[in-house]
Amino acid sequence: MFKRSSLAAGLLVLFSGLLQAAGSQSDWSRFLDQAGFGPTPAETDAWAQQDPLAWIQSQAALPPTLYPSLLPYPSSSQTGCPGTGMVYTACITQNYTMYPLQVQFFQNALLSPDQLRQKVAFSLSQILVVSGNKVRQPSSMSPYLNVLVNGALGNFRDLLQNVTLNPAMGQYLDMVNSDPASSNGIVKPNENYAREVLQLFSLGLYLL
Structure with missing residues (x-):
């Protein structure tokens, strides 16, 4: 059902034509803008004289820059953030x-060396969607973002399995406490996640 080749290998094919044509510094800068969150002038100069495909291979070899583990916050903000005024407001925000x-995302985008992995993970987050409007615990969202980062250059089947089993996705697309079908047909399982797997998660954004 799923092709088991890695996403990294797919990226080599996807960018091969562009890379072969990337002879000028402006070509390189454009490619690095697309494949990451934007190069520094030094990075553009350093790679302009190198084998283009070596950049993707070097990126795939870098360890992932992950999001931090966060503790679940108390159910009552007054318990976790005593006080009033600006101190209380800052505590709530943080x-x-x-x-x-959000802060960690921008740090990763601006400073992490694994630019390709971070850009692909961000792109995956626009397809394998969860939302903080429903998953309100940052402590639940952080492991989900790490699933995308760890799987960004790997195998899509493994990525989809890890997304399926992640509690944040279970909460967002209603697998949590979904009941099995009853013999009389009155109770039916929630099919929200199953529908998204067959549609958005598999077909992508432009084939629906």
């Missing part, structure tokens, strides 16, 4: 919202 993960 501990009861997705703010720590």
